[in-house]
Amino acid sequence: MSVEEFILKNRKTILVTIVTNLGMFVVLGLVAAAFISTNRASIGSFLLRDTVGVDVRPGEPIVATNIVNEDNRIVEIVEKANPAVVSVVITKDVPVLEEYYREGSPFDFFNDSDPFDFFFNVPQMERREKGTEKREVGGGSGFLVSSDGLVMTNRHVVLDESASYTVFTSDGKKYEAQVAAKDPFLDIALLRIKGGKSFPYLTFGDSGKLKPGQTVIAIGNPLGEFRNSVSVGVISGLARSIIAGDGMGNSEQLEEVLQTDAAINPGNSGGPLLNVNGQVIGVNVAVAQGSENIGFALPSNLVKGTVTSVKETGEIIRPYIGVRYVQIDNVMKEKNNLSVDYGALVLRGETREDLAVIPGSPADKAGIVENDIILEVDGVELKDGHSLASLIRTKNVGDSIKLKILHRGQEKLITVVLERVPKGL
Numbered sequence: 001m002s003v004e005e006f007i008l009k010n011r012k013t014i015l016v017t018i019v020t021n022l023g024m025f026v027v028l029g030l031v032a033a034a035f036i037s038t039n040r041a042s043i044g045s046f047l048l049r050d051t052v053g054v055d056v057r058p059g060e061p062i063v064a065t066n067i068v069n070e071d072n073r074i075v076e077i078v079e080k081a082n083p084a085v086v087s088v089v090i091t092k093d094v095p096v097l098e099e100y101y102r103e104g105s106p107f108d109f110f111n112d113s114d115p116f117d118f119f120f121n122v123p124q125m126e127r128r129e130k131g132t133e134k135r136e137v138g139g140g141s142g143f144l145v146s147s148d149g150l151v152m153t154n155r156h157v158v159l160d161e162s163a164s165y166t167v168f169t170s171d172g173k174k175y176e177a178q179v180a181a182k183d184p185f186l187d188i189a190l191l192r193i194k195g196g197k198s199f200p201y202l203t204f205g206d207s208g209k210l211k212p213g214q215t216v217i218a219i220g221n222p223l224g225e226f227r228n229s230v231s232v233g234v235i236s237g238l239a240r241s242i243i244a245g246d247g248m249g250n251s252e253q254l255e256e257v258l259q260t261d262a263a264i265n266p267g268n269s270g271g272p273l274l275n276v277n278g279q280v281i282g283v284n285v286a287v288a289q290g291s292e293n294i295g296f297a298l299p300s301n302l303v304k305g306t307v308t309s310v311k312e313t314g315e316i317i318r319p320y321i322g323v324r325y326v327q328i329d330n331v332m333k334e335k336n337n338l339s340v341d342y343g344a345l346v347l348r349g350e351t352r353e354d355l356a357v358i359p360g361s362p363a364d365k366a367g368i369v370e371n372d373i374i375l376e377v378d379g380v381e382l383k384d385g386h387s388l389a390s391l392i393r394t395k396n397v398g399d400s401i402k403l404k405i406l407h408r409g410q411e412k413l414i415t416v417v418l419e420r421v422p423k424g425l
Contacts, residue, residue, distance in 0.1 A: 077217060077278045078230050081143075083200045085228055085271060087168040087221040088153055088177075088191070090138040092160065134164070141220035141271030142167070142191065143280065144201040145307045149175075149193030152307070153270030154285055155182050158189045167193055170228045181306070181316045184421075185393065187254065187285050188303050190310050202272055204307075205279030207299035210235050210258065218262040218284055218295070220271025233262030233293065239385030242286065242296060256390040257296040258282045264295030273297040301394050319397045319418035322361020323368060324349050325388060340406065342383035344374040366416040368405065375411070376404035392418070 140157035144150065151167060158165060158179050167175045177191040193199070214235045219228060237259035260273065264287045273282035282297030309317045325344035326332070333341040346363075348356040348370060356370035357363050368374075374382060377391040378401055395401060397420045405412050 073276060074215075074217060074232060077274060077276065078219065081202060081217075081219060081272070081274060081278055082170045082228050084144045084202045085170060085219045086142045086144065086151060087228075088140045088142050088151075088157055088270065089166045089168065090140075090157070090160065090163050091134050091166065092163040139221060139267055140269045141267065141284070143219075143270075143272045144199045145190075146201055146311065147198050149177075149197075149199055150180065150201075150307065150310065151177065151191040151193065152283065152303070153189055153191060154283070155187045155189040157270050158182070158191065165191060167191065169199075181310050181314070183303075183306055183316045183318070185318060185389070186298060186302060186306075188283065188298065188306055188316075190306065190316075202274075202278075202280050204300040204304040205275050205277065205281045207258065207281045207301045210238060210275075210281060210299075212237060215276050216260055216262055216281070217274040217276075218260070218264055218268060218271060218297075219274070220264070220268035220284060229268075231263035233260050235259070236261050236294070240296060241385055241387075242288075254285065254296070254298070255387050256299060256302060256385060257285065258299055260295050260297060261293040262295060263293065264297075268295075302390070305394075305396060317397055318421045319392060319395050319399065320361070320421040321388070321392055321416060321418065322358040322363040323374075323388075324354060324356050325374070327382070327387060328373065338373075339409065340373060340375065342375070342381060343406065344382050344388040346370055346372045346374065362416045362419050366403070366414050368403075368414070368416075369407075373406040374403055375406055376402075378402050 138157075140153055142151040142153035142157075145152050161179075165177045165179070167177045169175070175193045175195070177193050180190040180192040182189040212235050216233055216235055218231045218233070221229070235258060239255075240257045240259050241255045242257060258273070258281075260282075262273070264284050268284045269286075271284045272280045273284055275281045279300075281300045283300075283303055284295065284297045286296045288294035288296075306316045309315065323344075323346045325346050328338060328341060328343050328345050330341045332338065332345075338345075346356050346368060348354055357368055374388055376382065377388065380386055380391060382388055382391075392401075395418055397418055399418045401416050401418065403414050403416055405414060
């Protein structure tokens, strides 16, 4: 019997079988759909746990609560800190030029203008000064550090002594300000708001406890246009040493600075770098040109003493030890056959007047002499970005510090009492 004959003979049986099987598939599909609908939360939990390791309880939405909480925390910090963050606007009397035309003269044939103008007596356009007017010439950021209107910013923001400075708070209010003090060693300055009231202000945290990877928040006035802008990032590095320029040919060595990937742009200078507790752990100071997300901030432990100093004395008073030195590295060790590859070698300068140890200084009183090597300050070795100058800046006048020195091949532990830097030094 052929296939065609078999189908024709049994077509009723085949049709019944097909219909029956289709009915069974439909019933099974409906049962499966009902089961999934009833238990979708449990199934979702199982699938997530199996694929990405996330345990979700049945009936609960899939929410990354730790991320939401962190976002809420950052928003809360910014809302509280913003009223204490200010924009610093620099204004200055600048010449006002006007354009005018003068008739051509025989001398025009020899200048840079078109010589044919001489033959046709074409009027020449020139500019001349027409008095002066105050104009905005720059800006930066800052933050209030006391209720009576003391504002911290960068020294390079308020470097021009012939300029005037205005502070804008986050609510748009405008205040005239004057420079209260400039730090002679760090890129830090303090402004005092004129006619101030009771201002909200920020407090300092301990930058010595920072770890790479910690979340930080930068607030400032980027590009001098976008006031109280916020950027979030992490601490990328500690104790960096950089050379920072102000764009006008001036540069300085900055040590012990924090590196962060929180966006810092021109105009952010002087703004605060905050931790997740809303405390200032750095003052934004520089950005690596030609790079992305490489910014630097002066650590709070280096700068917070200036506030106390200005409040108590009206000026920034720095401690000093009174030595000239060069930092030892592997190259210096090999070239001079030294026994150590770190530390500060006490050494005189290029001229006769540049003594290695300043007479009457704390170092002189403690018995430090030329060619001594200072190895440690209070147990911190002078290497890996920890210079003698940067460690002394974290101290106060009157502090007693322990120095480990190498004197004629012998290690000694001595005590030095820090004194105020003499004026003119």
